[in-house]
Amino acid sequence: SDAEALFRRARELAGAMALTVPDPELRDRYLARVAELAPLARRAAADDGLTGREGQVAALVAAGRTNKQVARELGISERTVEKHVSNVLGKLGLSSRAQLAARFAGLDDEAARRAGESAAGGGKGRGVRGPAGDAAG
Numbered sequence: 001s002d003a004e005a006l007f008r009r010a011r012e013l014a015g016a017m018a019l020t021v022p023d024p025e026l027r028d029r030y031l032a033r034v035a036e037l038a039p040l041a042r043r044a045a046a047d048d049g050l051t052g053r054e055g056q057v058a059a060l061v062a063a064g065r066t067n068k069q070v071a072r073e074l075g076i077s078e079r080t081v082e083k084h085v086s087n088v089l090g091k092l093g094l095s096s097r098a099q100l101a102a103r104f105a106g107l108d109d110e111a112a113r114r115a116g117e118s119a120a121g122g123g124k125g126r127g128v129r130g131p132a133g134d135a136a137g
Helices: 002-018 024-037 052-062 067-074 078-092 097-104 109-119
Strands: none
Touching: 002 024, 024 097, 052 067, 052 078, 052 097, 067 078, 078 097
């Protein structure tokens, strides 16, 4: 639809802008906010091989929620959330929550990996920051 095309373009532009933000924490918060505000068809997750529950967890993590917040919101244990996050990252070929947020913000796979790597200073992902600036997860 026209609306989906406009949101897709908005996510692409927001993702490209995120790559120019030098501060990793600010970039992570920005990408989490984009994921919250721009509806994403991929949240249905079937295109990515995710189960329905994995898609729900992925969307919440990409929006900056901690594992504890996701567990409470979905009525599942924190350990189950951790397992779902691990499965999602593996299925999508990602290594950090920052990369997941970038992917949900509309970046392509390669740009999502670069965003996660630059957020980590080249190695491990630092993760998406929660609304109070605490490390998510």
